[in-house]
Amino acid sequence: MPFQGFSPKTARFLRDLDKNNTREWFEEHRPDYEEHLMGPARDFVLAMADKLDKFDPAIEATPKVNQSIRRINRDTRFTKDKRPYKNHFDFYFPHSGFKGRPGYWLRITPKQIGIGAGLHGFDDKVLAKWRKAVAADATGRPLATSLAKLERANYDVYGEYYKRVPRGFDVAHPRADLLKYAGIHVGLDLAHPPQFTTRAFPTFVMGHFKKLRPVTDWLVDLID
Numbered sequence: 357m358p359f360q361g362f363s364p365k366t367a368r369f370l371r372d373l374d375k376n377n378t379r380e381w382f383e384e385h386r387p388d389y390e391e392h393l394m395g396p397a398r399d400f401v402l403a404m405a406d407k408l409d410k411f412d413p414a415i416e417a418t419p420k421v422n423q424s425i426r427r428i429n430r431d432t433r434f435t436k437d438k439r440p441y442k443n444h445f446d447f448y449f450p451h452s453g454f455k456g457r458p459g460y461w462l463r464i465t466p467k468q469i470g471i472g473a474g475l476h477g478f479d480d481k482v483l484a485k486w487r488k489a490v491a492a493d494a495t496g497r498p499l500a501t502s503l504a505k506l507e508r509a510n511y512d513v514y515g516e517y518y519k520r521v522p523r524g525f526d527v528a529h530p531r532a533d534l535l536k537y538a539g540i541h542v543g544l545d546l547a548h549p550p551q552f553t554t555r556a557f558p559t560f561v562m563g564h565f566k567k568l569r570p571v572t573d574w575l576v577d578l579i580d
Contacts, residue, residue: 359399425447471544
């Protein structure tokens with residue numbers, strides 16, 4: 357059915373899951389999960405697919421778990437935290453596939469949503485390209501200008517990883533801070549907007565994606 361908005365029960369389920377993070381509780385409340393999360397999540401992705409196709413046909417929106425709808429199960433293999441479920445719900449809209457490609461995302465928590473874009477981590481090949489492009493004025497200046505504009509609009513920029521400017525680059529370079537990045541993503545968190553529970557929510561999310569597009573397009577050009 358057409359997307360009608362998420363429900364206050366969506367946030368309530370996530371809040372209750374955070375307090376009762378066990379497989380037994382989850383299975384007991386699986387009907388609520390299907391009704392208040394998965395059902396509207398599939399409709400949301402379908403609504404986003406129509407808008408994203410006009411926005412950028414290379415952005416994928418597939419209403420399936422492990423594709424645009426991310427798993428709510430946590431990977432507990434390599435962590436001491438053995439809680440089986442996340443206390444949030446994620447969507448991801450990648451550029452032409454999931455591996456090594458930038459994209460856009462949405463996170464729903466009991467009280468907030470997070471909207472972002474970028475690429476969390478560079479592999480060695482992309483990292484080398486990143487540093488070269490950031491250092492060059494022709495490519496580095498437009499990126500820095502876009503990031504500064506987004507920061508003035510209250511978006512946060514993440515990705516700094518290294519403590520020092522990498523060897524071979526000037527520590528006094530005007531974009532020395534960006535040379536220390538090992539990935540880049542830009543986003544913001546905000547309280548559930550009034551549109552969250554209405555059919556206007558995809559339009560609201562797309563408004564932010566459009567503002568973030570210069571970063572994603574820059575990364576696509578870098579990788580390609």
